Amino acid sequence: MQQIKVRAETADDLRAIDVVNLSAFQGEAEAQLIGELRKSSVFIPDLSLVAELNGRIVGHVVLTKVRFNSPKGGTEILALGPMSVVPSQSHRGIGSELIEAAVARAKPLCYTAIVVAGHPDYYLRFGFKPAKDWGVSCNLPIPEDALTAMELVDGALQGGGTVEYPDLFKALF
Numbered sequence: 001m002q003q004i005k006v007r008a009e010t011a012d013d014l015r016a017i018d019v020v021n022l023s024a025f026q027g028e029a030e031a032q033l034i035g036e037l038r039k040s041s042v043f044i045p046d047l048s049l050v051a052e053l054n055g056r057i058v059g060h061v062v063l064t065k066v067r068f069n070s071p072k073g074g075t076e077i078l079a080l081g082p083m084s085v086v087p088s089q090s091h092r093g094i095g096s097e098l099i100e101a102a103v104a105r106a107k108p109l110c111y112t113a114i115v116v117a118g119h120p121d122y123y124l125r126f127g128f129k130p131a132k133d134w135g136v137s138c139n140l141p142i143p144e145d146a147l148t149a150m151e152l153v154d155g156a157l158q159g160g161g162t163v164e165y166p167d168l169f170k171a172l173f
């Protein structure tokens with residue numbers, strides 16, 4: 001079986017990451033968003049991960065900082081996405097490896113929770129749960145069910161609250 005290697009992006013990977021995103025998504029919005037995120041204060045270089053297959057980048061995921069406003073006060077948590085796998089390599093577990101690696105790398109960085117705005121059926125299998133179960137919503141124009149979340153620290157989302165995505169994300173909608 002071919003070995004998938006997941007690692008943090010480097011400056012040499014940026015074009016290849018664009019290609020992955022342009023091939024996985026319809027249009028340029030996600031590739032452009034990732035470029036903008038990279039220049040912004042919410043970007044965490046260690047949490048922009050590529051999946052390499054035989055030395056070729058075939059997948060990418062990025063986790064960035066988002067504000068979480070709750071009755072307990074404001075804090076920074078992580079938002080996962082955009083995430084992409086080239087169509088020719090999809091359904092082979094590469095997306096799963098990217099998510100598992102992202103969660104594993106986020107934990108030691110002391111963030112308390114991760115949210116995802118995206119296909120809920122996909123993320124629930126990795127331990128994400130409907131965000132509404134905690135009373136957590138977000139400022140993006142997405143259906144309530146499309147927001148899932150995972151606590152990295154028990155109780156982090158207890159009491160609910162609102163996730164404030166940076167305006168950059170609004171270009172996707």
Ligand SMILES: CC(C)(COP(=O)(O)OP(=O)(O)OC[C@H]1O[C@@H](n2cnc3c(N)ncnc32)[C@H](O)[C@@H]1OP(=O)(O)O)[C@@H](O)C(=O)NCCC(=O)NCCS
Pocket residue numbers: 024025081082083084085086089090091092093094095096097117118119121122
């Ligand atoms: C979603 C994506 C990252 C999954 O990557 P992947 O490497 O194919 O994922 P895995 O192989 O680990 O898992 C595949 C499973 O994911 C599920 N899946 C894939 N796309 C899905 C989607 N859009 N909605 C719900 N589930 C999905 C399927 O159940 C699939 O299972 P199957 O192989 O038995 O059919 C990839 O399909 C992709 O890049 N899609 C286009 C971009 C996109 O939608 N990104 C996510 C934005 S939230």
